[in-house]
Amino acid sequence: GAVVSQHPSRVICKSGTSVKIECRSLDFQATTMFWYRQFPKQSLMLMATSNEGSKATYEQGVEKDKFLINHASLTLSTLTVTSAHPEDSSFYICSALSDRGGRDTQYFGPGTRLTVL
Amino acid sequence: AQSVAQPEDQVNVAEGNPLTVKCTYSVSGNPYLFWYVQYPNRGLQFLLKYITGDNLVKGSYGFEAEFNKSQTSFHLKKPSALVSDSALYFCAVRDRWDSGNTPLVFGKGTRLSVIA
Numbered sequence A: 001g002a003v004v005s006q007h008p009s010r011v012i013c014k015s016g017t018s019v020k021i022e023c024r025s026l027d028f029q030a031t032t033m034f035w036y037r038q039f040p041k042q043s044l045m046l047m048a049t050s051n052e053g054s055k056a057t058y059e060q061g062v063e064k065d066k067f068l069i070n071h072a073s074l075t076l077s078t079l080t081v082t083s084a085h086p087e088d089s090s091f092y093i094c095s096a097l098s099d100r101g102g103r104d105t106q107y108f109g110p111g112t113r114l115t116v117l
Numbered sequence B: 001a002q003s004v005a006q007p008e009d010q011v012n013v014a015e016g017n018p019l020t021v022k023c024t025y026s027v028s029g030n031p032y033l034f035w036y037v038q039y040p041n042r043g044l045q046f047l048l049k050y051i052t053g054d055n056l057v058k059g060s061y062g063f064e065a066e067f068n069k070s071q072t073s074f075h076l077k078k079p080s081a082l083v084s085d086s087a088l089y090f091c092a093v094r095d096r097w098d099s100g101n102t103p104l105v106f107g108k109g110t111r112l113s114v115i116a
Helices: none
Strands: A004-007 A010-013 A019-025 A033-040 A044-052 A065-075 A078-080 A090-098 A103-108 A113-115 B003-005 B010-014 B017-021 B022-025 B031-040 B044-050 B057-058 B064-068 B073-077 B087-095 B111-115
Touching: A004 A090, A010 A019, A010 B111, A019 A033, A019 A090, A033 A065, A033 A078, A044 A065, A078 A090, A103 B031, A103 B044, B003 B087, B010 B017, B010 B057, B022 B073, B022 B087, B031 B064, B031 B073, B044 B057, B044 B064, B073 B087
Parallel strands: A010 A113, B010 B111
Antiparallel strands: A004 A019, A019 A078, A033 A044, A033 A090, A065 A078, A090 A103, A090 A113, B003 B022, B017 B073, B031 B044, B031 B087, B057 B064, B064 B073, B087 B111
């Protein structure tokens, strides 16, 4: 299947700093990527839809100035958590739409665990 | 709006026994249905999907799921469970008539524990 990577897999930062998470589609091009957030023992909550070359579409309640998304190429989308606070600690997962197996299939990265001290 | 219900938070099954993880859905049109599995501290792995055609869909690791339109269900099954199947399972749906950029809507997940 299609491969999606995320970097870093784990990050610990101080409150007030910014953290950038990268999501890459390794063996396919993805015009659309999604960013999810998962709290412990809970389902995935969609944060935003990232389209290559255009502005991201954010879900209701997600602060676009706090969670900056840049989809600069067909294989890379980045999520930057600005001025991170402890309540931003979570597991962030990206997903990319692939034509393999039909464009309706989302392939997921391994996730990034963010801990804000 | 689409929605997915996974009525069981936890399913326990003995190794070698058949397993079923339940999922029901709601869409305004016809559904695209998916199952994903998540191991601890990992992302989601695609298991199988139903788009159209045969109601019984076979996927990875010996899993299968049956689409039942009248009951709006898409239960995940496996004839003989393995301890290594223990994980968190997510059912997801998208309306077939939505654009290709529409993200999946996920259920809350069901934790499967297979006991040796």
